[in-house]
Each structure stands twice: as structure tokens, then as C-alpha cells.
Amino acid sequence: MPDTAQLRRPAYLSLAEQFARAIQEGRLQNGTRLPTHRKLADDLKLSVQTVSRAYDELIRRGLISGEVGRGSFVQTRPREPAPPYLPERLGELIDLSILKPVCEQIHLEKMREAFAWLAENLPASSALSFRPNMVFPRHRNVAAEWLSRCGLDISPLNISLTNGATSAMTVALMSVAPPGSTIATEAISHHTLVPLSTYLGIRLQGIAIDDDGMMPEALDEACRTGVIRAIFLQPSVINPTATLMSADRRAALAEVARRHDMAIIENDILGPLVEERLPPIAALAPERTLYVTSFTKITVPGLRIGYLAAPDRYVAAVANRHLVSNWMATPSMAEIASYWVSDGTAMELVNWQRRALAVRHAIATESLGNLSHRTHPQSLHVWLPLPEGHSEDAFVSQARLRGVAIAPGASFRTADFGWRPSVRISLGSTTEQELKTGLGTVTSLALGDPEALLLAI
Template sequence: MTIWHPDPSLIRRPAYLSLADQFARAIHDGRLLNGTRLPTHRKLAYDLSLSVQTVSRAYEELIRRGLISGEIGRGSFVQTMRREVEPPYLPERLGEIIDLSILKPVCEPMHLERMKQALTWLGENLPSSSALSFRPNVVFPRHRAVAVEWMKACGLSVSPQSVSLTNGATAAMTVALMSVAPPGSTVATEAIGHHTLVPLARYLGFNLEGLPIDEDGILPNALEEACREADIRAVFVQPSVINPTATLMREQRRAELVNVARKHDIAIIESDVLGPLVENRPPPIAAMAPERTLYLTSFTKITVPGLRIGYLVAPDRYAAAVANRHLVSNWMATPIVAEIASKWVTDGTALELVRWQRAALMRRQQIVDEVLGAGRVLTHPNALHLWLPLPDDRTEEGFVAQARLQGVGIAPGLSFKTSNAPWQPAVRISLGSTTEDELRVGLGIVARLLLGDPEHLLLAI
């Protein structure tokens, strides 16, 4: 069999990145199989009339992407076996990079000052149960009553007994999935969905089926067909702007999904982590189908990131399972953080910060319109991010790497892919993770990268 070889006529500036992209496409297309030994740095440099340094940087880039491995004394080998899923955001903010990869609310010195004030208050008013008790039912009755009030702001009327306090939305999502999807069953979700669902499915032992979406979210007929053909136990949805494509599902679509769920008696897990931030939204799915919907929300994306507390509302049929799974996976939420959340809900600080966040995001959406143009991206006036489809001649890896070389971190769209359907390359760009000035600069770099061959931006290696 003839071993694939890079085409020197296709190498563009920067040469190392263009070479790495050629290898990446060959690996993804199956022209380079797992375990294939690659040419030595020196030989490939000679064959392509490049410097050894350029080839070395290309191989280093492929190692960073997890596509090859380098073994001292043996060489470099294609590595396509399943690896741990990497987060779509930069795990650390290194150097002077403008980090538009991680989904965060807009934060200013005011937010830190509010947390300092809350901690001072807590030092003077900390209940003994929050510091000394191991029993959730001893610690949280008052907090559950406060959660009921917050649920009203989210559009729900619930009882305190149906609410579990969790350490944020991820913990709530994990508990909900453990409660409704036993190993071997299947959970349906959006084809472009939550980036932690794929590894969670692997760890918890359930199957994940990404379903086609449109501008309203999951197609009801796709869910209907999936329920007929597989052991679907639940559908996980993010109907209110927090999904990668910033979709706000209309009320009719929500009702249609509820009808399918009732027909096939499956659970609905509704992630609504933006809660009251999204204006003029339809009622939550949990308000339409309270008997089968596990609803989760939290404060980290709408107040301050450090307020890592969430609420999980479960119907009676799942209440015991939720309580038990939460105990074995978390035991209970952190009481000290719950105290701050309860105070902020009670005294109005939480809603005040939500209103502030909404205004800040609308200003940033104006920057998006000015720099990228409204018709080019998918977003919403209250969204923390935008979804940018890429031209057909661009690869996500190459585009993300080019942006990184120019000092901008963005998230590759493939991190949110949950199905095997044909894929249009795209990136997710966070709007709240930096200052307005840096956002404008970062979006400007993205806009220039979209113009075409980036050699006018970067020198050849």
C-alpha cells in the first residue's frame, strides 16, 4: 500500500501550520492509519524543501492536537485511538492571549467587591449548621425555601421538597443523568450540544444520540424516530440560549417535544443555567411537563463565577433517585456558598446582578455587529457567546490555531458535536470573558482571519 505523503504545492504560510493541517486532514480522512510511522524530521524537510525546524514545529502541533505521538529513539506515529476528551476552552490563560474560549459572564471590580461584602457578612452571620453539620436535611431547609422564590423568577412554581442544592450546573446535570439513564440505555440530545455530555456518557455507561436541530432546537420528528428505534430513557436539552448555537426554542417547539416525551414516557432534562437573564423567553419545559422534567439552573453564568451553587428540581417519580445519586456523588452542596446565594436571592442582589449582566451583554452584542456583522454569526441579545460558521475551505483546527498565533483563544465547534452527521466547521466565541476593548481587538483578528489566506497576517516560518 502506498503511504500518503504531503503535497508541497499546498503548503502556505505559516508553513508549519499548513503542513500540520495537511497531516490532520489525512488522518481524519483515513489516509493515515493509527500506528503509521511518519518520516523523520530531516527526511521530510528534505523531501518538501523546508527547514528541519519547520517540520519539527508541525509535528509538535500535531502532538498538541493529539493526532500523533513522539517516542524517543523510535520516531513519530499516528495516534487516533480514543483519548480523554479535552475541554473546548484554554485550561489556563497563558501570556498575553485574549481568551474568548471560555464561557464566562462579564465581570468588573464591582463583582469582586460584592463577593468581599458577602464574605464579610458571612463571617458575622454564619449559622452553626452550615459550619458543623454533615446532614443535608439539617443544613438546607431554609435554602430550599429561598430556591422556591428563585424558581419563580425562572418561570416555575415548585415545592421546597422537589429542590436539591448542588455545587453548580455540572453537578446537577450529572446527578440528573445518573437518575434517569441506567448503563446501556440511551440519552438523546442536540446534535450540537453540551461539551461534557460525550465524556459523561462514556463514564456513566449510557449511549448518547445527537439529533438534528434547526433554528428552534431538536426536531420533534427526529426524537420520535429515535424513541421508536432505541432504548431512549431521556432527552437532554438546552432550550434557552446557553446551547452552542445560542438558540432560543419557541414555545410551540417545547410543547411538541413534551408531546413526544409523554407518548414514549421518557424523562426530559432541561438545562436552564441562564435562568431569568434571557428576556421574553417562553415558559420552561418543566412548567409544561412537571411530571417528567428534571430542571437545573445555577448562578455562575449570571452573577459571579465563584458562586458555584445550583438548583436541581425533580418530579416525584425521580425524587428518591436524585437524592441518592446526589449523596453518593457529592454528599451535599457547599453550605457556605449556599448561604451567600440565599442571601443574594433574598436581598435582591442576585436579580440586580442579572440585570447588570443583561445590559453588559447587549453592549457586547453591539460590538459583534460592528466588527463581524450581524448576518455572519448565530447569537442572541442575551447570549454569553456567538457561534461562527466557517467558510468551507477552512478547517476548525487550522482556524483556531491561526487565531491562537495571533493572540486570541477561541473554542473549536467539534467539541460540541454529539452525532456522526455531516459537519460544517464552526467556532464558539465567548463575549464575557474579557474587557470590551480586548473583545473588540479579538473579534477584529477573527474578522481578518475570515478574509482569506492569513499570510498577510503571519510571516512564513
Template sequence: MTLWQPDPTSLRRPAYLSLAEQIARAIADGKLEGGARLPTHRRMADDLRLSVQTVSRAYEELIRRNLISGETGRGTFVCQNSREPDPPYLPERLGEVIDLSILKPICEPMHLERMKKALAWLSETLPPSSALSFRPNVVFPRHRTIAMEWLRACGLEVAPGNISVTNGATAAMTVALMSAAPPGSKVATEGIGHHTLTPLASYLGLTLEGLAIDDQGIIPESLDECCRVTGIQAVFVQPSVINPTGTLMGLERRNALVAIARKHDIAIIESDVLGPLVEHRPPPIASIAPERTLYFTSFTKIVIPGLRIGYLVAPDRYVAAVANRHLVSNWMATPIVAEIASRWVSDGTAMDLVNWQREALRARHSVAAEVLSGIPFLSHPQSLHIWLPLTGERTEEAFVAHARLQGVAIAPGASFRISNYPWHPAVRISLGSTTEQELRSGLGVVANLLRGDLEHLLLAI
């Protein structure tokens, strides 16, 4: 049994959440180590003069966060640090929740109708190779040629032989990392960056180095020092509307990072998942340093979520490695989805939906600016989200939990923290994951919590 005990004088309403926060902080601070056994529900309730039901709810909340686990007949224990990382979004939408945690484009019935029509067209025109062939080079030559058109809209001029069709951005990112950074090597990236990158690097046997960032992303001096001191193999960047902070890297900064990459002869992995959605952006880093940049983009975040297809562009020296890594990790992209993407690129549907998305996002950003008036946050006109730093003594866990109690799910900022990068509590709020009416209501809850109406809200529970 651990010697640490919660402080009953620090409990606030709702007591179960306050108790859960005390235990969570004790775990984070190392006062409760992995494997430590917690008191029984009855013992904790007696010690703190709480009801057993209150303690049970606190333990349930900690189990939901994967901080503790209950073992029948043995008791309740703090989870070991080796547990799998939690996604920043709700794994599933349970009950009446306004889900602003998952990053999605805005979708209306029109999107579903477009997909239905595409599937009907496909049922009449599906090429035999898309259904019957196992060989990527047999299936995708035409798709790569069409991909050139889309990549041109992204600011790249590339040959079809340098393009791999992938099952979206995550598959492309995995193949790019496997190709540019062998197991045991180090990869640098933004100190606040892509939430999937941390577990992916761990699974691939890579070490991540979080670099200092400002309002344009990675600070060049930080990358230069990292190259000199730690000997990194590659740098992973999101220069066009960085997720989650919503910043855009200027041309001068892009050129500076390229110069450092060339100086130290490292690879660049460029994520450009918003592609042509972002207006008036500088050219991709891949167009500045095509000899060392593995670039990928996709359709999921800007056209329709179900169009899980993307393009990975590799320099000549990485083409063979990319093809081999793609074979062992995915074999090839799903041909049927690739057919739809190629048709939509060719007939203009994809770009029409991108332009529609851009205008729809303007309206969502206007809603955010209105409801959160006077509350500082970071965003970009074409970002699918806002990044909201928390002020005062608010902790992310408590703020996210309080919002959840009010029926609103938001993403904790720490999910995007790379290694031990200096941290200030924040949350990411998706603007496109629900209806405009629900967004307005959800942001209203967030605004009330931030403006000090917490006590009023809690008394209503």
C-alpha cells in the same frame, strides 16, 4: 514506521503549522492510526527540506492538541483514540492571550466587591448548621424555601421537597442523568450541544444520540424516530439559548417535544443555566411536563463565576433517586456558598446582577456586530457567546491555531458535536470572558482571518 508521508508541495507559511495540519488531518482520516510511530525530527526535516526547528515546532503543536506523544528513547507516536477529550477552552491562560474560548459572564470590580461584602457578612452570621452539620436535610430547609423564589423567577412553581441544592450546573446535570438513565441506556440530545455531556455520558456508561436541530433546537420528528428506533431512556435539552448555537426554542416546539416524551414515556432533562437572564422566553419545559422533567439552573453564568451553586428540581417519582445519587456523588452542596446565594436571592442582589449582566451583554453584542460586520454568525441578545460557521475550505484546527498565533484563543466547534452528527466547521467565541477592549481586539483578529488577510498576518509573524 508508518508509510504515510506529508506532501511537501502543500506546505504553506508558517511551515510548522501547515505541517501540523497535514499530520492532524492524516490522523483524523485514519491514514495515521493510533500507536503509529512518526519519523524522527531530523528524518522528517530531511525528507521535507525543512529545518529541524520547524519540525520540532510542528510536533510540539500536535502534542499540545493531544494528537501525538513523545516517549524518551523510543520516539514520537500517534495517540490512541481512547485519549481523554479536550475541553473547548484553554485549560489555563498562558502568556499574553485574549481568551475568548471559555464561557464566562461579564465581570467588573463591582462583582468582587459584592462578594467581599458577602463574605464579611457571612463571617458574622454563619449559622452553626452550615459549618457543623453533615446532614443535608438539616442544613438546607431554609435554602430550599428561598430557592422557590428564584425558581419562580425562572418560570417554575415547585414545592421545596422537590428541590435539591447542588454545587452548580455540572453537579445537577450529573445527578439528573444518574437518576433518569441507568448505565447502559441511551440519552438523546441536540446534535450540537453541551460539550461536557459527551465525556460525562461516557463515564456514566450512557450512549448519546445526537438529534437533528434547526433554529429552535431539536426537531420533533428526529426525537420521535429516535424513540421508536433506538429506545432512549431520556432526552437532554437546552431550550433557552442553546449552547453553543445561541438559539431559543419557541413554545410550540416545547409542547411538541413534551408530547413525544409522553408518547414514549421518556424522561426530560432540562438545562436552564441562564435562567431569568433570557428575556421574553417561553415557560420552561418543566412547567409544561412537571411529571417527567428534571430541571436545573445555576448562578455561575449569570451572577458571578465564584457563586458555584444551583438548583435541581425533580418530579416526585425521581426525588428519592436524586437524593441518593446526590449523596454518593457530592454528598451535599457547599453550605457556605449556599448561604451567600440565599442571601443574594432574598435581598435582591442576585437579580440586580442578572439585570446588570443583561445590559452589559447588549453592549458586547453591539461590539461583535460592529467588528464582524458582514460576517454571518449566530447569537441571541442574552447569550454569552456567538457561534461562527467557517466558510470556504477553512478547517477548525487551522483557524483556531491561526487565531492562537495572533494571541487569541477561541473554542473549536467540533468540541460541541454529539456523536456522528453531520458537521460544518465552526467556532464558538465568548463575549464575556475578558474586557471590552480585549474583546474588540480579539474579534478584529478573527475578522481579519475571515476576510482573507491571513497571508498578510502570517508574513508579520
């Protein structure tokens, strides 16, 4: 029976945490039937709504299942991996868990203007054709122009339009790594890469990193001891640790890939947002690199369109796998993206985002004080290694109890090399005032007694 003396506001979340801890410690076994919502509410002198929300939170985490007519049961069998961010923003929480750009009224106005323009200018092919080659030739030319801003010189014929970066990542993986093969990535990498590789039947091998990203000698050793088909890299700030990989490191990794004849998938979704950016790896190893970029993190989240640039040897594979997994990108989104690239709106929003992020980083610097953390002036987040003695689960849970959602670092871990409990904190997902408040809470927890956090859950 939960201890009402241990409940903190919001009560439903604190109640859920007590159940979660009992399940994780084995005090509630798989299949155990929980009290009905009303009975537990009566026993604890809580509202039925509070208990219902606690049970809903446990269902969301995959710890219990609700069966109509039978009740709620503990569920501890393997389940689908949970995303590091909240699937929906709860009103009483400051949500610093999901990575998104800073958005204000200007972004909504730009999208409304774009749809108004589209209503007057939608080509017949975008509305009526099933054939990608009838819809996208013009858009590929515009894409090549945008990719030149990213430091990549490539033919429009080598570019596929996708519904954002995740679609492009999926197609790229399918194109270079058949089921049963192995791909390498940084020990701290993209949170969707782990489940995506599992779904595609691909083995993921984490490679040791340092302050400059993946270590070439560690990658070379992994290639000499096993067969690796491809490398997935995020060299330009979007990686969890906000690292901007040096030119020398990029060249060294490209050389290892050539030596072992591996493909490279380069995820560069911040594109021209990163000032003083270095040439992408795709420019250093164009014969083997599939390059991914998109607009959702640098312009408007609703502009779900991305570009996948592939070398000649993979163009046919990319086209075929994109057809079977997506058929083609949404033409209306492609029209808006091309319009914005051509008329300068895309870069206008990128420059706006740089200025907004400068303000957010100033807030983070002031709020975090002397806490050691990693970031970059154009990153959308802060990576905060937790001070000695802190448990990541307890830290994230206690932050939630105090009204702040942050992303656990374990969601991005692919290997244990030099691992240290950490959290990722989004800078763009809230208002400036909410960010100050949320970071203040995180700082207070980080400077507090780690044992007290464990006891408070």
C-alpha cells in the same frame, strides 16, 4: 524537521502546529522519539524555552508524551477528549474560547463583601453538620423563590442544591438513565455531555435540529426505532447556536416525551437573565422534567452553586445519587447564594450582566459586519458558521497563531445532520478592547482565502 521559514509569532505555537500537522498526516508515527529540547533548539536556531513551550503545547493536546529520563514520544492512541476552551489563559492570547459572564471589579467586591458577611453569620449547621437535611431546608425555600423567577412553581422538597450545573447534570443523568441505556439530545449540544455520557456508560443519540431547536418529528422517529430513556435539552439561549426555542416547539417536544414516556433533563443555566423568557419545559411537563439552573454564568463564576428541581417520581433517586457522587453542595456557597437571592444582590448582578452584554453584542455586530452568525441579546457567545470552503481545524489553528483562541464547533456536535464547520466565540471572557481586536482577527480570517489558511499552518 520543522521548517523555520514557516514559523509565525508566537513561535512556540507555530512550531507546535507543524508537529501536530505531521502527526495528523501520519508523517510522524506513534512511538516516534522526538529530538531533545536542546538539540531541536540548536538545529532550528531557537531558544530552548520556545521548544519547551511547543512540546508542552503538544502534550496538552495529547499528541506527545514526555517521559522523564527517556525523552518525548509521539502518542496517537485514543485519549481523553480535549475541552473546547483553553484550560489556562496564556498571556499573549486573546481568549474567546471559554464561556463566562462579563466580570469587572464589582464582582470581586460583591464576593468579598459576601465572605465578610458570612464570617459574621455562618450558622453552626453549615460548619458542623454532615447531614444535608440539617443544612439545606432554609436554602430550599429560597431556591423555590429563585425558581419562580425562572418560571417554575415547585415545592422546596423537590429541590436539591448542587455544586453548579455540571454536578446537577451528572446527578440528573444518573437518576433517569441506567448504564447501557440511550438518551437523546440536540445534534449540537453541551460539550461536556459527550464525555459525561461515556463515563456513565450511557449511549448518546444526536437528533436533527432546525432554527427552533430539536425537531419533534425526528425525536419521535428515533423513539419508534429504538428505546430512548430521556432527552437532554437546552431550550433557552445557552445552547451553542444561541437558540431561544419557541413555545410551540417546547410543547411539541413535551408531547413526544409523554407519548414515549421519556424523562426530560432541561438545562437552563441562564435562568432569569433571558428577558421575555418563555415558560420552561419543566412547567409544561412537570411530571417528567428534571430542571437545572445555576448562578455561575449570570452572577459571579466563583459562586459555584446550582439547583436541581425534580418531579416526585425522581426525588429519591436524585437524593441518593447526589449523596454518592457529591454528598452535598458546599454549605458556604449555599449560604452566599441564599443571602444574595434574599437581599436582591443576585438580581442586581443579573441586571448588570444584561447591560454589559448589550455592549458586547454591539461590538460583535459591528465587528462581524455582514458575516452570517447566530446569537441572542442575552447570550454569552456568538455561533459563527464558517464561510464555504473553510476547514474548522485550520480556522481555529490559524486564529491561535494570530493570537486569538476560539472554540471549535465539533466539540458540541453529537450527530452529522446538516453539519457545517463552525466556531463558538465567547463575548464575556475578555475586556471590550480585546474583544474588538479578537473579533477583528476572526472576521479577517473568515473573509480570507480558505486555501491560504491551510497552507499557512
